[in-house]
Amino acid sequence: MKGSLPLHALFVRRCQSLGVLCCLFLSSVAGAQADLLQERVRALVEQRLPADSRLSDLIVGQPAARIRACAEPRPYLVHPRRLAVGRVAVGVRCADQEEVLGFLQVMVGAQGSYVVSARKIEAGEIIQADMLVSKRGPLQELPKGSALRADQVIGRQAARSIERGAVLALKAVRERWLVERNRPVVLRAQGTGFSLTREGKALDNGGLGNTVRVVSADGRMLSAQVIGQNELLLRY
Structure with missing residues (x-):
């Protein structure tokens, strides 16, 4: 209307x-x-x-x-x-x-629960279960990116020194380096119908599956994939 x-x-x-x-x-x-x-x-x-x-x-x-x-x-x-x-x-x-x-x-x-260091952890150490202690308290008071479970950091490598009793930050650990810069490595070369092994020196740090630069024994600079402890794979 x-x-x-x-x-x-x-x-x-x-x-x-x-x-x-x-x-x-x-x-x-x-x-x-x-x-x-x-x-x-x-x-x-x-x-x-x-x-x-x-x-x-x-x-x-x-x-x-x-x-x-x-x-x-x-x-x-x-x-x-x-x-x-x-x-x-x-x-x-x-x-x-x-x-x-x-x-x-x-x-x-x-x-809730969160993870702190049971002792001082030096930079480069691989985090083990006995290095950690679980505590309980107000989660909103933790720094952002804190580890709430031990399995988030066990097996990883400390990127810097961590004091005893410190809350573990996820950014304080990194993927474990299987290859380290300026260290000798075994370079495995594979292609159709052939497989070769030679020595070399890594030019980068790298974890499993990473691609790093390497200098072969004859002085050539190559890029290869990390496949194990001090082992690199070069595919042709």
């Missing part, structure tokens, strides 16, 4: 005439939606915590009006590969819509 108000406008006008009771109703609806959003954000975060961790605190920032108006919020992690502790960015869609309604800043606290 010409001149008629939209349904939501009529509802608001009716609420204005009813006064307090309507305000209480609207407030309860908004509260229920906020609770649902909080519940779904909590479920989302808990799914991404390490298996032996537990959520200790969750603070969801004030949602924008578009998010508050959604009856079926679908939150998702903006950075799904990151550990969901500390300051976490969460996007929100409504029901099955693709459009993003907005983003939430969420503070997540969690108790």
